Amino acid sequence: MYKDNKLRAMKKICIGLLIVPFLLNAQEIHKSYFPRTLNLAGNVIKTSFKTIPSDFVYMGKNVSEDWKKTALYTGIVGALVLVDKPVTQFYQEEIETRIDYTIPRFSNIDFPWLEGNDAYMFYAMAGTYVGSFFGGYEKGQYAAINGFKALGYSILVSQVILKTIFGRARPYNSLKDKNADFDSATDNPFDFFNSRNGDHIYGNFSGTSLPSLHATAFFAMAKVFQMEFDNYWIPYGFMTAVFLAEIKEHRHWVSDMVAGGIIGTVIGRSIVRSSWRARGILPNKEKEISFQWMPSISSRYNGLTLVATF
Template sequence: MQSERIRILIILFFSLCAPCLGYCQETDTLVNQLDSLREVKQEIGTQPLNTDQSFYTETTDINLKSYFILLGSNLKQEVAGPFHSSRKTWTKVGIAALIEAGLLFLDKPVQREAVKITADRPALQKTSKYITDFGGLYEAYTLAAFGLYGWLFKNNKFQTTTLLASQSYITGALMQFSLKTLSGRERPNYIDPAIGHPSPTWKGPFADLGSTNSAFPSGHTTVAFAAATVYAMEYRKHIIFPIIAYSAASLIGISRLTENRHWVSDVFAGAALGYVTGRQVVNNYHRYARLQNEKKRKGTLSYNLDYSQGVFMGSMTYTFR
């Protein structure tokens, strides 16, 4: 079993890093330009973003090629992010870590209360199951429907935002799976035969992942907040969008408690991971869009050679944009 887990870790490592290594070997690619822009340490919540409808044009559209380039860059920056963070960002991370540490002491009491609340309430159980499904595969279907809507009605901003949300979903899903693999934490619906009741035990990377040792972090909550953060940032000027996005993601997180699938610290960690992932994806796209707009603004220099009355005449033409 240990050898199988080692193979999984190796495959996971190379699946995350191989695209990034391939891009880094190219000297002047878009992804390297994205990385060079990122050399200035970014603080969470301080990067100015242009989210006006007019910003989303053919120049800043995401095509198939740029989608996967951005996705590879997202994965690389998600892993390398801690090495490029500012002191202020690290302070915020430290505060989140302290909250997470405090929630570890509330895991068992919150789990017991969540089970009590849903025990004799069939309607609540049904509603909880319905909500929790939207944090998994149903969310992917929802994003696909949103993308189709943006394409059919030629809403460039909504279509681009949904593509970014799908990138955030994928990035968050890969990151949470890697953390699940490394932590090997028991789920609250698993009764430990050695003690006769659930226990938030950490078994580490060599535990059998399965369905019992994959509690930390909450994957449903991670991808829910990853996508919600993208919509909240891109439509932050319309307060109703962030409210709806984060409310839906929070309900999914709560449903993981009422479904007895996660400890409260798992849910908080998933929400934090999803939030950070969503911000990183949006910021990365706007760096890409800035590069595209700068490229468009550059003029072009053309050389011409004309032949007239037995004489060759050369000329240069510079076109301003």
């Protein structure tokens, strides 16, 4: 009996000696985890704030440097404006009426982008940040913060600036029947430069058609996540599902939504490229190889010289 008790005591001591190093190591990990996590999060936030000026620089570069694309997209939107009445009427009758589904509303907070279907976009980014924060995942933190920046810039560019400049009237709910539940609706796609009645942030239906804020913001946020995670299907699929769930509520001309999508893509792309540059991971621009024939005349040789620039 004495020997059995002694063996049990020895086993407990041995098990204790084996467990102690693990407990001590866990304590050390616990001590170092939070400082590392907070340090990483602090660096991400600091870098994201410092890149705000360069975000707008990259937006300007996207528009000015690639002037061919800018001219093309401007031409597409302009052409759509010219045919907006029949195109939008077709859209209302053949597309809006065929998409009929809803998604649960899980937020009742009476604040823009925190209620209704818009909350899905906001809380998806918030969830990405929280998970990435506790997981020490740098890319996820940048993606979430850049997504919030994309939302903020979309509101500034589309809602505050461009809608005020264009002041375009929204179309009737049904162009065919000329039905609308707001007074400023029209069937004239060329009804621009209307007053916004002093409401430039939250907005109302008066003079707020071009561009679509939802299209701008949704495409901007989706572009950020697409570039950060190199994945098209998840961000654009999620964005499309949320956007189409309220398709009848957007009340825009087709050109408004196309313009919003283009502007949002530029905003999202500019934010990510600005962030990548600050993080030192911006890919070098691919250089084109050009060939040029040059005459060569000398005492030893007369002819043509092929010069390659790359």
